[in-house]
Amino acid sequence: MFIIKNLMIIGTVKEIKIGENRVGLTPYGADLLVNAGHRVLIEKNAGVNSGFKDEDYKKAGAEILEKEDAYKKSEMIIKVKEPQKVEFKYYRQGLILYTYLHLAAEKEVTKMLLEKKVTGIAYETIELSDGSLPLLTPMSEVAGRMAVQVGAWFLQRLNGGEGILLGGVPGVLPGNVVIFGTGVVGTNAAKMAIGLGARVTIFGRNLERLRYLDDVFDGKLNTLSSNHLAIEEALKDADLAISGVLITGAKAPKIVTKKMLGKMKKGSVIVDVSIDQGGSFETSRPTTHSDPVYEVDGIIHYCVTNMPGAVPHTSTLALTNATIKYALDIASKGLKKAVKESPELAKGINTIDGKCTYKEVADAFGLKFTPLPLL
Numbered sequence: 001m002f003i004i005k006n007l008m009i010i011g012t013v014k015e016i017k018i019g020e021n022r023v024g025l026t027p028y029g030a031d032l033l034v035n036a037g038h039r040v041l042i043e044k045n046a047g048v049n050s051g052f053k054d055e056d057y058k059k060a061g062a063e064i065l066e067k068e069d070a071y072k073k074s075e076m077i078i079k080v081k082e083p084q085k086v087e088f089k090y091y092r093q094g095l096i097l098y099t100y101l102h103l104a105a106e107k108e109v110t111k112m113l114l115e116k117k118v119t120g121i122a123y124e125t126i127e128l129s130d131g132s133l134p135l136l137t138p139m140s141e142v143a144g145r146m147a148v149q150v151g152a153w154f155l156q157r158l159n160g161g162e163g164i165l166l167g168g169v170p171g172v173l174p175g176n177v178v179i180f181g182t183g184v185v186g187t188n189a190a191k192m193a194i195g196l197g198a199r200v201t202i203f204g205r206n207l208e209r210l211r212y213l214d215d216v217f218d219g220k221l222n223t224l225s226s227n228h229l230a231i232e233e234a235l236k237d238a239d240l241a242i243s244g245v246l247i248t249g250a251k252a253p254k255i256v257t258k259k260m261l262g263k264m265k266k267g268s269v270i271v272d273v274s275i276d277q278g279g280s281f282e283t284s285r286p287t288t289h290s291d292p293v294y295e296v297d298g299i300i301h302y303c304v305t306n307m308p309g310a311v312p313h314t315s316t317l318a319l320t321n322a323t324i325k326y327a328l329d330i331a332s333k334g335l336k337k338a339v340k341e342s343p344e345l346a347k348g349i350n351t352i353d354g355k356c357t358y359k360e361v362a363d364a365f366g367l368k369f370t371p372l373p374l375l
Helices: 027-035 054-059 067-073 085-090 107-115 137-154 184-196 207-216 228-236 273-277 312-333 335-341 359-365
Strands: 009-012 039-043 063-065 076-078 096-099 119-122 176-180 199-204 221-225 240-243 269-272 293-296 299-302 349-352
Touching (some): 039 054, 039 067, 063 067, 067 085, 076 312, 096 312, 107 359, 137 184, 137 240, 176 184, 184 240, 207 221, 221 228, 240 273
Parallel strands (some): 009 039, 009 076, 096 119, 176 199, 176 240, 269 299
């Protein structure tokens, strides 16, 4: 009689960040891992806010446990967001943490991962050879589309805005939307804003990308090369400004200064999607779904750090579709072999054995950078 050994024990826990309703693993993802020979542990009620019951996970072959047991028994934890301070006690040497980390904006989390010698694999820095970010893309699609929705909501006078309908009506001009960044967030925001009938301008540095967007949007999108004066001029007429600027793994650059902000119309709205990486408006600071906005000089700031958490069913399904591939590789091959065979996964490792292996994170906090191949 042959005994089949579980290749890896994988756990998923309930997210506790304010307003975070997503879960790291769907029942479908659990089913794939179980069928590959792995043991899957799910914290009780971890998926309820995303529309997945404990019974759904049990049908997939997963075990339902309390949080502490899920952490204690798991060799790899699959999450959505970075660990919160009250969760630090569950982390230990050798544990693999597979989640969004955004460490360049999370000094305390970085310190914890290094001190406890946790292997931190960041979804947002797994990067393909063409520069695309396969695990950030689905959430950027969600956040880009949401940015226009929430911006339109807060433009309503009852919600503190200037009382503008982005699409206008016959005889009345539509609103102006200004977007910074031509990546996934910016493109999806443009798609939604144009769909509503707004006048849309997008700023970017890559002229080839601007030419591409001009072509695919059939001239309905105004494209501008990023520079200080052009941005300042565009903001004067903006009703809604959205930023999706990203430098992989590093802090977001400050595109809009407080001085520029002062030239915007009172009651206009900014949505800073790049707040996960520190934000690209000089006046941006992190907010939550329970308290999403604040005002500076009469301008409404929406800077929620986990926007897709508001639509958790859609977001969780989209996220697991992308993350499960690498989870299966890590679990089935072991981390070392999986990384050797996957250059993109290697870029996802930010911390391991007390060393910082992602240069932008090391630079952000003055830490020693250790290239992964040396380890």
